[in-house]
Amino acid sequence: MSIIVQKYGGTSVADVERIKNVAGRLCRTHEQGHRVLAVVSAMGDSTDRLLKMAHEISAEPPERELDMLFSTGERISVALLAMAIHELGHEAISLSGAQAGIHTTTTHTKARITDIDTRRLSEALDGGKIVLVAGFQGISPDEDITTLGRGGSDTTAVALAGALGAESCEIYTDVEGVYSADPNLVKEARKLNAVSYEEMLEMAATGAEVLMLRSVEYAQKYGIPLRVRSSFSDDPGTLVKEEDEQMEKAVVSAITHTEDESKLTLLRVPDKPGIAATVFGALSEAEVNVDMIIQNVSEQGTTDISFTVIQDELPAAQQALDRICDELGTAYIIGEQMGKVSIVGAGMKSYPGVAAKMFRTLADNDINIEMISTSSIKVSCVIERAQVEQAVKALHAAFGLGDD
Amino acid sequence: MSIIVQKYGGTSVADVERIKNVAGRLCRTHEQGHRVLAVVSAMGDSTDRLLKMAHEISAEPPERELDMLFSTGERISVALLAMAIHELGHEAISLSGAQAGIHTTTTHTKARITDIDTRRLSEALDGGKIVLVAGFQGISPDEDITTLGRGGSDTTAVALAGALGAESCEIYTDVEGVYSADPNLVKEARKLNAVSYEEMLEMAATGAEVLMLRSVEYAQKYGIPLRVRSSFSDDPGTLVKEEDEQMEKAVVSAITHTEDESKLTLLRVPDKPGIAATVFGALSEAEVNVDMIIQNVSEQGTTDISFTVIQDELPAAQQALDRICDELGTAYIIGEQMGKVSIVGAGMKSYPGVAAKMFRTLADNDINIEMISTSSIKVSCVIERAQVEQAVKALHAAFGLGDD
Numbered sequence: 001m002s003i004i005v006q007k008y009g010g011t012s013v014a015d016v017e018r019i020k021n022v023a024g025r026l027c028r029t030h031e032q033g034h035r036v037l038a039v040v041s042a043m044g045d046s047t048d049r050l051l052k053m054a055h056e057i058s059a060e061p062p063e064r065e066l067d068m069l070f071s072t073g074e075r076i077s078v079a080l081l082a083m084a085i086h087e088l089g090h091e092a093i094s095l096s097g098a099q100a101g102i103h104t105t106t107t108h109t110k111a112r113i114t115d116i117d118t119r120r121l122s123e124a125l126d127g128g129k130i131v132l133v134a135g136f137q138g139i140s141p142d143e144d145i146t147t148l149g150r151g152g153s154d155t156t157a158v159a160l161a162g163a164l165g166a167e168s169c170e171i172y173t174d175v176e177g178v179y180s181a182d183p184n185l186v187k188e189a190r191k192l193n194a195v196s197y198e199e200m201l202e203m204a205a206t207g208a209e210v211l212m213l214r215s216v217e218y219a220q221k222y223g224i225p226l227r228v229r230s231s232f233s234d235d236p237g238t239l240v241k242e243e244d245e246q247m248e249k250a251v252v253s254a255i256t257h258t259e260d261e262s263k264l265t266l267l268r269v270p271d272k273p274g275i276a277a278t279v280f281g282a283l284s285e286a287e288v289n290v291d292m293i294i295q296n297v298s299e300q301g302t303t304d305i306s307f308t309v310i311q312d313e314l315p316a317a318q319q320a321l322d323r324i325c326d327e328l329g330t331a332y333i334i335g336e337q338m339g340k341v342s343i344v345g346a347g348m349k350s351y352p353g354v355a356a357k358m359f360r361t362l363a364d365n366d367i368n369i370e371m372i373s374t375s376s377i378k379v380s381c382v383i384e385r386a387q388v389e390q391a392v393k394a395l396h397a398a399f400g401l402g403d404d
Numbered sequence: 405m406s407i408i409v410q411k412y413g414g415t416s417v418a419d420v421e422r423i424k425n426v427a428g429r430l431c432r433t434h435e436q437g438h439r440v441l442a443v444v445s446a447m448g449d450s451t452d453r454l455l456k457m458a459h460e461i462s463a464e465p466p467e468r469e470l471d472m473l474f475s476t477g478e479r480i481s482v483a484l485l486a487m488a489i490h491e492l493g494h495e496a497i498s499l500s501g502a503q504a505g506i507h508t509t510t511t512h513t514k515a516r517i518t519d520i521d522t523r524r525l526s527e528a529l530d531g532g533k534i535v536l537v538a539g540f541q542g543i544s545p546d547e548d549i550t551t552l553g554r555g556g557s558d559t560t561a562v563a564l565a566g567a568l569g570a571e572s573c574e575i576y577t578d579v580e581g582v583y584s585a586d587p588n589l590v591k592e593a594r595k596l597n598a599v600s601y602e603e604m605l606e607m608a609a610t611g612a613e614v615l616m617l618r619s620v621e622y623a624q625k626y627g628i629p630l631r632v633r634s635s636f637s638d639d640p641g642t643l644v645k646e647e648d649e650q651m652e653k654a655v656v657s658a659i660t661h662t663e664d665e666s667k668l669t670l671l672r673v674p675d676k677p678g679i680a681a682t683v684f685g686a687l688s689e690a691e692v693n694v695d696m697i698i699q700n701v702s703e704q705g706t707t708d709i710s711f712t713v714i715q716d717e718l719p720a721a722q723q724a725l726d727r728i729c730d731e732l733g734t735a736y737i738i739g740e741q742m743g744k745v746s747i748v749g750a751g752m753k754s755y756p757g758v759a760a761k762m763f764r765t766l767a768d769n770d771i772n773i774e775m776i777s778t779s780s781i782k783v784s785c786v787i788e789r790a791q792v793e794q795a796v797k798a799l800h801a802a803f804g805l806g807d808d
Contacts, residue, residue, distance in 0.1 A: 050480065068500075096549075
């Protein structure tokens with residue numbers, strides 16, 4: 001009998017009524033003859049409320065204790081969901097990450113799964129129970145509770161699906177699937193029926209928030225097809241899977257964007273070996289995540305290095321640069337209010353001129369491109385944040401991504 | 405270095421400010437050179453809120469899932485408290501019941517502690533850490549989370565104090581200690597400096613809510629002195645310990661009362677062997693807790709049997725009696741609005757006339773006694789609920805328990 005893994009995010013279990021709705025979905029899947037395992041997130045904004053209390057106590061709470069705190073939210077969800085399933089006459093069992101056999105590294109608040117002991121899961125599934133696993137958490141070799149960081153419940157679901165050899169992994173959320181652009185910005189945005197892992201990875205990396213990068217990486221690694229769909233409708237959603245012959249290879253599948261970038265440019269840096277290593281080494285030590293990096297051609301023995309960081313990390317980036325700029329004999333300028341717009345499509349590889357069309361479209365809209373970065377299936381442009389919405393709309397129309 | 409166990413109830417950690425206050429207390433005890441372990445309850449009414457959600461989902465939620473749900477509250481408390489202690493510059497570690505090595509029976513929602521594996525606790529205490537254990541919970545042989553029922557955190561504290569050979573166990577609450585009567589009813593009520601285990605057991609059994617019966621039983625069994633005190637003051641509170649020579653043996657130490665009793669009387673029951681077994685067997689099967697039982701002297705081959713139950717269990721008691729009354733050829737009457745007033749004192753044993761003085765005091769106040777039950781250090785009278793307050797005040801004055 002096939003195993004179906006379903007993952008329900010916080011909005012899908014935000015209140016008692018929604019928990020009952022999810023229980024109904026799980027029971028229907030069970031009645032269709034599947035073995036069913038659900039991974040569940042904390043209810044609505046409950047994790048935010050816990051974090052707020054933690055911050056009222058300490059500006060920098062110990063991460064081990066944050067994990068003890070946060071892991072409670074998912075436990076509440078699975079316990080209540082088990083009750084709702086019992087009420088519908090099915091058997092269910094809630095399991096914490098530790099009980100579900102999810103072993104992780106000891107890196108608190110962003111642990112990685114190292115191993116899954118499926119013994120208890122298999123026993124419960126074989127016994128006909130609907131198994132409910134608290135998402136986002138596991139247990140370290142020290143028997144401490146760990147959490148998996150942002151998107152951790154998606155990762156839990158995909159990892160369990162892989163470990164159990166599940167037939168599929170359905171990620172339930174509050175949108176109908178993966179869209180050709182953010183429907184909040186572009187009213188013509190179209191739900192995509194299928195995208196490849198590679199496309200989804202690029203989309204996640206460039207601003208699509210529906211799936212976290214890490215869970216897509218896991219799914220690709222273990223070859224688990226993911227279905228992203230809404231817990232509030234019966235729409236089949238979007239299938240994320242290995243690229244294959246049948247898959248419609250759109251030149252451009254989607255326009256993604258971010259609106260929280262800042263750009264830093266180091267001016268007239270000596271153009272000699274080791275400079276980039278110094279700069280990005282300093283940023284790495286300060287735990288600043290650098291997104292895009294551009295080094296311009298050298299003139300008269302110096303070069304300009306530009307890079308982007310998310311705006312929240314700008315102060316840390318500045319501190320790191322302040323420490324090394326004297327040593328390097330350089331200065332930097334900041335573009336704080338930046339954004340990024342990207343086109344993603346598996347078909348791009350075999351169609352020349354896609355990037356040129358993107359640049360032309362932006363130019364026609366008087367949008368200046370500050371930085372460009374490409375991969376084989378993606379082109380990203382850093383632009384003024386105020387022009388992001390206009391850029392997304394224009395690109396969506398230019399590449400004909402709307403309905404019909 | 406001696407180990408001090410402190411237990412903080414829900415009101416002591418009801419909000420962030422109070423958690424900081426508890427952190428300060430623990431750090432001060434640690435600075436005095438003790439090894440410190442704290443058992444902590446869920447914040448304020450958080451368990452009630454979880455129960456409310458559970459009941460919105462199911463009238464009778466599975467008890468295993470209730471335990472998964474409830475156990476989260478104490479974990480939140482210990483994690484936040486650990487953060488507050490770190491903020492004060494001390495080291496702390498929060499542990500769930502399972503992590504603290506608290507093994508229990510599988511009886512969900514009212515499990516009993518079977519064994520405590522102190523390995524991890526001792527390691528942390530020896531390492532100079534303030535150890536914070538989530539109260540009220542443990543782990544069953546099936547590796548399921550269990551809870552210990554009402555007063556479970558007190559039980560956790562006393563059991564850990566016993567297992568670790570702690571010097572003392574301090575139960576912090578929102579009152580200054582054990583009083584000679586409920587201070588809400590009797591403004592002259594006096595805080596008692598010391599009471600014996602036996603007195604405390606009788607007081608807990610007859611309505612004093614400051615300590616649960618079970619935790620006192622544990623403390624007595626393991627010879628752990630308990631100190632009941634307020635987390636909001638420096639008053640030393642009340643010491644509960646083995647009766648000894650130094651202890652002031654008041655004839656009457658305290659007046660206790662309850663206001664949630666109902667009385668049932670089976671009329672003209674055949675006076676022959678096995679009848680009581682049938683009646684109370686049926687009640688036991690219905691999980692009704694019977695408090696006081698009186699069988700009147702027999703007249704003409706029949707007898708009347710009266711007993712009390714807490715009012716919440718009256719419907720279940722009636723159902724059980726309805727099933728057997730036909731068979732026994734009897735009927736029953738109900739006194740729904742009953743209460744109970746008790747006098748408790750270790751010195752009572754050696755002073756005759758104490759019961760008579762109690763009955764005289766009640767009679768002088770026109771209070772009719774419906775049932776009487778005695779032990780060597782206690783006399784309880786069931787009376788009309790409306791007269792309980794008056795009875796408590798009159799007895800408190802008659803036995804001279806007020807200040808001076």
